[in-house]
Amino acid sequence: MRKQPTDVLPPEILSIIFLEGLPSYTHRFKVDRHRRSISQVCRSWRAFCIDTPLLWRALYISHKNISTGDDWERLKLLIERARTVPLDLSIYFYDLNNPSINQATLSRLTGYLTPLLPRVRNLHYTSIHMGAILAFFPLPRSMPFLRKLRLILAPWPMGHKFITLWRHDSSFPLLESLSVEGPSFETINSTLDGIPRGQVRHFNVNHIFCARERIGYISQSRHLDSLGWHPLHLEEARLQNSPDDLPRFCSNTLHSLIVNGSIHVLLRLLDTTHSIRHLELSPGGVECIDAAKSTDFIHLRTISLRSSPLTQEISLYAFISTHPTIFAIELNARDYYKLLPLLFSGRNRKAHNVSFIRVVATSDWDLCDVPEAVMRDWLESPWTSRLEWNYLDFTRRDGAEWPNGHERIQALANSFPEQFRWIEEDEAVPFDKIASLGPDGWPSCEEAVQRI
Structure with a gap:
């Protein structure tokens, strides 16, 4: 059989080509399709794919794909293929028909993920299950590779339990994007003090933290590219009654503005809207x-x-x-x-x-x-x-x-x-x-x- 031009390419060049075609980790089905399509062409391509850890850095875990023994073996195989590279981890527990997850399943999953968390680069976590949230959080004290943190939490049943997302002395030195949606701040046992202010460029946090704390954090962030503003109705009323004692936002770098609720107070706090x-x-x-x-x-x-x-x-x-x-x-x-x-x-x-x-x-x-x-x-x-x-x-x-x-x-x-x-x-x-x-x-x- 005649050799194809790709057959004479060095493995390093072929791996670079595979990585160039890899979609962003946010597009799960495209990532899976890309990895599957190139790894099933021939034996040599499959060997190159398996020997390229960066192809396997994206891990997707949901309540649907950890239900059988084959699922666990597949997860273990993907983790092994990623070796030691920083990971893009997406976790999705959102089963309205089954508001509880087996404790043995959670314990087993925690055992798989705990050693991996310090080298996570992008973390996207969505859950309505209180047990899954309490098993996963708080995050490790040190996550030196973490760049993007997105949490969507709607725990049920809420009860009187407090959730600690991260500790006050946490270290996320490379964090650039923080997005958190969740219950009211009365149930969260964390503060924004553990989040660095210098390099965060995307800040989209709802009333999971109180308005004064969010405003204080935003006012000290000098290089925001995007901002999410999500006041509660009661918070909005309080802020409108005392606008003069609120700090102004340095918004000359702000390109994207997301407003969930009233925009009146926010417009008073922004020093300019010309860059939006x-x-x-x-x-x-x-x-x-x-x-x-x-x-x-x-x-x-x-x-x-x-x-x-x-x-x-x-x-x-x-x-x-x-x-x-x-x-x-x-x-x-x-x-x-x-x-x-x-x-x-x-x-x-x-x-x-x-x-x-x-x-x-x-x-x-x-x-x-x-x-x-x-x-x-x-x-x-x-x-x-x-x-x-x-x-x-x-x-x-x-x-x-x-x-x-x-x-x-x-x-x-x-x-x-x-x-x-x-x-x-x-x-x-x-x-x-x-x-x-x-x-x-x-x-x-x-x-x-x-x-x-």
């Missing part, structure tokens, strides 16, 4: 947009309203039309149906520069009457870049499918293959990354963005 390129509002909706309209977002490129149904679509249209730098919007299906005719009818077309729209999933089953004529008209317009439709379930509450709903959307996708495509959550490029590219770089640089 991406704005996500949820669920403040109209109130947030009305407050933001009077703010000088001179470089805003993208805006997201993922879980914030509008009561007055005119508010979003007014915001977009007064910010000509916006070229992409992300919103749920309800808002899409309301906004599209307003954006792209008659002379309104010339009042903005939106050329890219992403529609995300919705739980409002009664909104599946797709305005096909309006969508077709927009897709045919010369300035349209692309419409992404992010997994919408066309099933009614009684289990019946909506008449021709899926087929009508698919017909549009077939008619406009360059502008329209379906995406799943694992394929979606984060909107703040789209904002960093700008209208000229998107969508030609999409694959590069996927790997950031």
Whole structure:
């Protein structure tokens, strides 16, 4: 059999090629598909893959893949293949039908993971199971490779137990991104004192810590690229009553702003909004947009309203039309149906520069009457870049499918293959990354963005 050009490549070069094609660890199915596809080509490629630890640094653990003996053997094999390289660890315990996990399973998993945690590079942990949370936390005192820490905790049953996420003397010297969503601060026995302030560039922490503590941390962080603001209603009221004694935020490096609730107090704390390129509002909706309209977002490129149904679509249209730098919007299906005719009818077309729209999933089953004529008209317009439709379930509450709903959307996708495509959550490029590219770089640089 004739040799192929790849057969004469040195193993080191071939390993580099394999790693160049490896997607970001956040795209689990793409990572699995990549590793499986290249390791099943031939014996030599399989040997190269197994002998390249960086290919196996991403580990994914959920309540579904640790249920049998084969699952444990597979996990052990993946850990062995990664050898001693820093790991990207994703743990997902979110089984609503089974709110408890076998204690023996947790003990066995802890035995596997405890020796690995000091060399974790990126940690993404999601759980609603109190037992799993208490077994995994607190984190080790020293995690010298940790760069990204994302925790989504919704423990049930809560009871009167306290959760210690990390100790006050923890050491995370390379931490760049901190994202924590969880219960109220009254149940958390940790503080932000253990998190370094100097190099954290992405801070998205909800009311798992009290507002004063979050504000104190943000005000001492001088190089934030993205900020998540999530005040409770009571916290918001207290902050509005005492805005003068709150420290200002140094926001001249801030590129992405995520607001979950009211934006009024936050706008008082920011010393500038000129550098912000991406704005996500949820669920403040109209109130947030009305407050933001009077703010000088001179470089805003993208805006997201993922879980914030509008009561007055005119508010979003007014915001977009007064910010000509916006070229992409992300919103749920309800808002899409309301906004599209307003954006792209008659002379309104010339009042903005939106050329890219992403529609995300919705739980409002009664909104599946797709305005096909309006969508077709927009897709045919010369300035349209692309419409992404992010997994919408066309099933009614009684289990019946909506008449021709899926087929009508698919017909549009077939008619406009360059502008329209379906995406799943694992394929979606984060909107703040789209904002960093700008209208000229998107969508030609999409694959590069996927790997950031």
